[in-house]
Amino acid sequence: AFDWGALIRWLDFNDTWLAAEWGHPSDNLGAILTLSDYRVRHKKQAITIKDILNYMIMAYEIQGVFALENSFNKVGLDHVILVKLASTAVSLKILGATRDQMLAGLSQIFVDGQSLRAYRHAPNVGSRKSWAAGDATSRAVRLAMITMKGEKGYPSCLSAEKWGFYDVLFDGKPFNISREYGSYVMENILFKISYPAEFHSQTALEAAIQLHPQIKNKINNITKIVISTHEAAIRIISKTGQLYNPADRDHCLQYIIAVGLLFGELDARHYEDEIASNPQIDQLRYKMTIEENKQFSLDYLDPEKRSISNSIQIFFDDNSASEKVTVQYPIGHKRRRSEGIPLLIQKFKQSGLSQKIQDICLAREKYEEMSVSELMDLLYNQFESVLGNRC
Numbered sequence: 001a002f003d004w005g006a007l008i009r010w011l012d013f014n015d016t017w018l019a020a021e022w023g024h025p026s027d028n029l030g031a032i033l034t035l036s037d038y039r040v041r042h043k044k045q046a047i048t049i050k051d052i053l054n055y056m057i058m059a060y061e062i063q064g065v066f067a068l069e070n071s072f073n074k075v076g077l078d079h080v081i082l083v084k085l086a087s088t089a090v091s092l093k094i095l096g097a098t099r100d101q102m103l104a105g106l107s108q109i110f111v112d113g114q115s116l117r118a119y120r121h122a123p124n125v126g127s128r129k130s131w132a133a134g135d136a137t138s139r140a141v142r143l144a145m146i147t148m149k150g151e152k153g154y155p156s157c158l159s160a161e162k163w164g165f166y167d168v169l170f171d172g173k174p175f176n177i178s179r180e181y182g183s184y185v186m187e188n189i190l191f192k193i194s195y196p197a198e199f200h201s202q203t204a205l206e207a208a209i210q211l212h213p214q215i216k217n218k219i220n221n222i223t224k225i226v227i228s229t230h231e232a233a234i235r236i237i238s239k240t241g242q243l244y245n246p247a248d249r250d251h252c253l254q255y256i257i258a259v260g261l262l263f264g265e266l267d268a269r270h271y272e273d274e275i276a277s278n279p280q281i282d283q284l285r286y287k288m289t290i291e292e293n294k295q296f297s298l299d300y301l302d303p304e305k306r307s308i309s310n311s312i313q314i315f316f317d318d319n320s321a322s323e324k325v326t327v328q329y330p331i332g333h334k335r336r337r338s339e340g341i342p343l344l345i346q347k348f349k350q351s352g353l354s355q356k357i358q359d360i361c362l363a364r365e366k367y368e369e370m371s372v373s374e375l376m377d378l379l380y381n382q383f384e385s386v387l388g389n390r391c
Contacts, residue, residue: 001030001031001034001035001087001134001137001138001140001141002030002131002134002135002137002138003030003134004029004030004033004034004134004137005027005029005030005031005131005133005134005136005137005138006030006130006131006133006134007134008026008027008029008030008133009024009027009130009131009133009134010130010131011351012026014026014027014192015189015190015191015192015332016189016190016191016192016199016332017060017063017067017185017189017190018190018199018200018232018300018306018308019064019067019068019069019301020067020068020069020070020071020301021067021070021071021072021073021079021082022067022073022079022199022232022236023063023067023079023080023082023083024083024133025059025060025063025064025086025185025189027080027083027087027133027134027136027137028056028059028060028063028083028086028087028090028137029056030087030133030134030137030138031087031088031090031091031137031138031140031141031144032052032055032056032059032087032090032091032094033052033372033376034141035091035094035095035141035144036051036052036055036094036372037372037373037376039094039095040371040372040373041373046371047094047371047372048368048369048371048372049367049368049369049370049371049372050368050369051372052372055090055093055094056186057183057186058086058089058090058093059086059087059089060086060185060186060189061181061182061183061184061185061186062082062085062086062089062090062181063082063083063085063086063185064184064185065177065179065181065184065185066082066085066175066177067079067082068178068179068303069176069177069178070175070176070177073117073235073236075169075170075171076116076117076118077114077115077116077117077169078114078115078116078117078119078120078132080115080132080133080135080136081109081114081115081136083133083136083137083140084109084112084136084137084139084140084143085106085109085140086140087136087137087140087141088105088106088108088109088140088143088144089102089105089106091105091141091144091145092105092106092144092147092148095144095145095148097144097147097148100153101147101148103153103155104147104151104152104153105143105144105147105148105153106153107153107154107155107157108143108146108147108151108153108154109143110154110157110158110165111154111157111165112139112143114169115132115135115136119132120251122239122241122243122244122248123244125244125245125247125248125251126245126247127247129247130247158174158175159174187334188306188334189334190308190330190332190333191331191332191340191344192332193331193332193340193343193344193347194206194330194331194332194343195266195267196250196266196267196268197250197256197266198236198237198250198251198253198256199308199330200229200230200232200233200236200237200253200308201233201237201253201256201257201310202308202330202331202332203308203310203328203329203330204227204229204233204253204256204257204260204310204312204327205256205257205259205260205266206260206327206330206331207260207310207311207312207325207326207327208256208257208258208259208260208261208312209260209264209265209266210325210327211260211261211312211314211322211325212260212261212262212263212264213264214322214323215261215314215322216261216262218316219261219262219280219284221316221317221318222284222287222314222316222317223287223315223316223317224287224289224314224315225257225261225284225288225289225312225313225314225315226288226289226291226312226313226314226315227254227257227288227289227290227291227310227311227312228291228292228293228296228310228311228312228326229253229290229291229292229293229296229309229310229311230292230293230296230297230300230308230309230310231292231297231300232297233253233308233310234290234292236251237251237252237253237256238252238253238254238290239251239252239253239254239255240254240285243255243276246271246272246276249271249276250271253290254284254285254288254290255276255281255285257284257288257312258280258281258282258284258285258288259275259281261284261314262278262280262281262284293309293311296309296310299328306333306334307328307329307333308328308329308330308333309326309327309328309329310326310327311324311325311326311327312324312325313325331343332344345362348362353382354378354382356378357378357379357382360375360378
């Protein structure tokens with residue numbers, strides 16, 4: 001589960017969920033795929049890809065509905081606590097837990113140690129942010145399995161005075177769950193299709209790339225860059241000063257915009273030292289002013305909109321200015337599905353997977369009927385052919 005959770009995070013741009021809390025619900029696949037595969041091989045349980053998709057809907061809904069109104073980042077905790085929660089719940093479902101076993105297992109999550117967000121923010125940004133999901137989803141499998149062996153639960157682990165989760169880690173506030181569990185999260189999930197950049201910056205990068213042809217020959221004439229954004233982007237990815245490594249750069253709004261303006265594109269290599277050492281990037285960063293657009297912040301939390309808006313306008317030394325470019329919804333948003341799905345399929349086809357795997361995954365009815373272990377064998381065989389003895 002750790003390996004698959006880490007692989008999925010490293011090798012894809014990841015789908016994303018943004019609300020009071022953020023996260024990547026596909027992180028739960030580390031537990032769902034591997035535990036299901038284990039059950040098929042060792043317990044002869046029949047689990048198909050359609051079952052996997054249903055488990056995904058459950059995990060996405062648990063993580064996403066909790067995230068709507070409960071901010072763990074505001075108390076310094078990392079969002080992978082919700083991966084651990086959703087993965088444990090679905091792991092227990094796969095293992096056939098009773099209601100009492102489910103409650104016992106879920107209580108283990110909240111008495112467990114929780115990850116700090118320190119590794120996602122300066123001065124401690126590091127690569128742990130890319131394997132933290134594998135850690136959380138694998139921990140969930142362990143907690144689910146020991147629960148099924150009889151490990152007891154803790155009924156007031158949330159609400160116990162002084163020693164409960166609420167008092168110790170959540171400023172004494174209870175969770176607020178205001179939406180019934182259905183399939184809302186899966187229906188509204190954000191696909192990170194175009195750029196390997198933190199999701200709050202996706203529309204800003206799109207705006208910067210739109211501006212690139214107009215300003216590429218006037219870089220040295222720029223006096224000011226005004227960026228209007230939403231509160232969450234300011235809190236998470238607005239950074240000034242030195243950036244220490246690629247993990248720091250791909251979570252910096254100003255760096256991402258500067259790359260878009262300079263190069264008209266962004267891919268993984270733009271975070272490496274060779275390109276980051278270009279002095280023009282920091283020169284542009286220092287000319288940026290970040291301001292909150294209150295309407296953008298409201299629309300970000302509006303369940304009917306869920307926008308992730310950014311605006312950019314550039315000013316020059318002759319007192320002229322570019323147009324103000326605003327992008328409200330990224331290409332992977334539900335409101336841009338007609339644009340996004342063909343690009344998502346194109347991204348999938350460029351992933352390096354064998355033609356056989358591609359054909360199977362794109363033939364929906366046959367794919368849904370397939371055993372999870374058949375798919376895992378195909379994936380393993382492909383990795384083995386590429387990696388050899390290192391697989």
